[in-house]
Amino acid sequence: MRADLAPAGAQLWPKDSWYVACTSAEVTDQALGRTICNERMVFFRGKDGTVCALEDFCPHRGAPLSLGFVRGGQLVCGYHGLVTDCHGKVASMPGQRVGGFPKTRHFPTIERYGFIWVWPGRADASNPAALHHLEWAESADWAYGGGYYHIACDYRLMVDNLMDLTHETYVHASSIGQKEIDEAPVKTHATDREVVTSRFMDAVSAPPFWQMALRGAGLPEDAPVDRWQICRFTLPSHVMIEVGVALQGRGGYEADDALKASAIVVDFITPETETSHHYFWGMARRFATEDEMLTDTIREGQGRIFAEDLDMLEQQQANLTRYPDRRLLKLNIDAGGVRSRMMIERAIAAEITPI
Incomplete structure (x- = not known):
């Protein structure tokens, strides 16, 4: 099976x-x-x-x-x-x-x-x-904007999607994708509480979405940057992704806030049925937090990006439903999604057969 x-x-x-x-x-x-x-x-x-x-x-x-x-x-x-x-x-x-x-x-x-x-x-x-504590939702040091999509696919397919961001190079080529995502090594580790996949890309050009973010942060949009993606899955089905770019050679992920545009991509994935879910998405950021126009611009940009995911995932679900006996490959880039599914399965098993 x-x-x-x-x-x-x-x-x-x-x-x-x-x-x-x-x-x-x-x-x-x-x-x-x-x-x-x-x-x-x-x-x-x-x-x-x-x-x-x-x-x-x-x-x-x-x-x-x-x-x-x-x-x-x-x-x-x-x-x-x-x-x-x-x-x-x-x-x-x-x-x-x-x-x-x-x-x-x-x-x-x-x-x-x-x-x-x-x-x-x-x-x-x-x-x-x-209930998870969300620091960004309680602090004036953060700004947040988000939205909602109803998506006709198994909620676990969205978890897979968010825990393996290599798809950005292809699905989101015009916004956040770049070839360095494919080329940079990805690391995955898990604890009892979360699954984490991370990727760091040094000395790259910022893609269009991040050029816009650099402008919003008052930084040169055409400067070479160090970029990072750190995806964190937690039960029951939440994914928080630390993302950002910093001016090249100025500390990357650890750079001072004045030298980077960084944020948390917020993904609350709520199962509806076996083949549909509610997707609450957004971005919490620590730069230009008073700029409401930037919040709206980021929300609109994210909305277009996630609409691309929606189309891909719904067609993927249709294909999986059409060919239920087809075996799927598991590659090294799938480790984050596989480990997340294992955590979900353990939680379900504990409810069915409690100690």
């Missing part, structure tokens, strides 16, 4: 984990329906503004609760008016006594860093302390 396939009904993602479900801005005064890890959920704000997540299923006739509306911090089913509170308890229904109605499943949530995080696994196992 091919490594990216699993028996029908097999668990493909860790469930006892925090996933980005949506941005805070997406949950306003309306209900939001979204599928996370094959669980259909509805998100809405309770009376105190806290974001609640319930199974998107009305206990009366099975209608999606996301087709209803929010009234006074409670969710009203759009079919027959059944009212549910933030904890899934039926509060009322026109002409009915609701004391014996079953509760709707409730999913733990956290609102932090501008995102709504949801725990699709065992509610009693949820641990707010397990």
